[in-house]
Amino acid sequence: MNETPLVVVSDRAEINIQLSEVSKIYDMGEVKVNALSKVSLQIPKGQFIVILGPSGSGKTTLLNLLGAIDVPSEGKVEVVGKELSKLNRKKLTKIRRNHVGFIFQFFNLLPSLTARENVEYALQIKGLNNTKKRAMEVLEQVGLAERADHFPGELSGGEQQRVAIARALAKSPEIILADEPTGELDYETGIAILELLSALSKKGQTVILVTHNSEIARIADRKIRLRSGSIISDELNENPIPPKDLRW
Numbered sequence: 001m002n003e004t005p006l007v008v009v010s011d012r013a014e015i016n017i018q019l020s021e022v023s024k025i026y027d028m029g030e031v032k033v034n035a036l037s038k039v040s041l042q043i044p045k046g047q048f049i050v051i052l053g054p055s056g057s058g059k060t061t062l063l064n065l066l067g068a069i070d071v072p073s074e075g076k077v078e079v080v081g082k083e084l085s086k087l088n089r090k091k092l093t094k095i096r097r098n099h100v101g102f103i104f105q106f107f108n109l110l111p112s113l114t115a116r117e118n119v120e121y122a123l124q125i126k127g128l129n130n131t132k133k134r135a136m137e138v139l140e141q142v143g144l145a146e147r148a149d150h151f152p153g154e155l156s157g158g159e160q161q162r163v164a165i166a167r168a169l170a171k172s173p174e175i176i177l178a179d180e181p182t183g184e185l186d187y188e189t190g191i192a193i194l195e196l197l198s199a200l201s202k203k204g205q206t207v208i209l210v211t212h213n214s215e216i217a218r219i220a221d222r223k224i225r226l227r228s229g230s231i232i233s234d235e236l237n238e239n240p241i242p243p244k245d246l247r248w
């Protein structure tokens with residue numbers, strides 16, 4: 001039997017994302033990969049969640065479902081009150097664009113745009129004006145203001161990662177999904193990014209962060225562990241520590 005431990009969310013909390021018995025099967029012809037099996041989750045607004053699990057356990061697959069990038073094979077996903085299976089492609093795009101900021105495991109920057117233009121682009125497709133000022137503001141927050149006019153190919157891995165972070169944060173999304181956002185960063189830059197994400201969750205943005213580094217879970221409100229596509233533990237953290245107290 002597949003027993004999914006559940007963190008029960010109080011009735012008063014505003015639910016941002018809800019998964020009921022969600023499975024994702026990648027059909028590769030001969031083989032079918034069960035990337036997620038019957039995962040149920042309720043995520044309240046403003047919660048800071050860390051998702052842990054070994055390589056191949058389904059973390060990125062789960063994040064893609066939470067952010068309406070992908071749809072489940074079975075089960076129900078609701079994001080900001082909308083059930084994804086009832087939406088067409090255009091409406092799914094709209095949810096992603098307006099409500100979700102995604103920091104990808106591989107940065108997905110547009111190589112022909114500068115750092116600033118990459119950030120501005122995310123704002124422009126949302127239909128916003130005066131994008132330059134906001135882009136510079138977030139690049140400043142991730143410590144990259146002086147690299148704003150560089151192309152991705154002229155930036156280090158860690159710098160590209162920070163551009164991707166700035167791009168996700170620029171539109172002040174309700175939901176921030178981050179896949180190994182500190183993977184390419186040195187300790188100090190990593191802590192600065194975690195401080196930023198932690199502060200945003202305190203202001204009410206929901207932050208869901210995937211990592212291999214279990215230490216990072218100490219700064220979050222909740223820690224979820226995946227193994228072979230199932231949730232094997234789901235715990236609240238009553239006393240999150242400030243990111244600057246982390247050591248690894």
Ligand SMILES: Nc1ncnc2c1ncn2[C@@H]1O[C@H](COP(=O)(O)OP(=O)(O)OP(=O)(O)O)[C@@H](O)[C@H]1O
Nearest residue numbers: 026028033035053054055056057058059060061062
């Ligand atoms: N597009 C795809 N097509 C087929 N199989 C896939 C696809 N994406 C992921 N998988 C498989 O699904 C499983 C879960 O993959 P997923 O990328 O979610 O793992 P992960 O926990 O993010 O791993 P990592 O820590 O290495 O990033 C793996 O067995 C993977 O090979």
Ligand SMILES: [Mg+2]
Nearest residue numbers: 059060105179
């Ligand atoms: Mg992954």
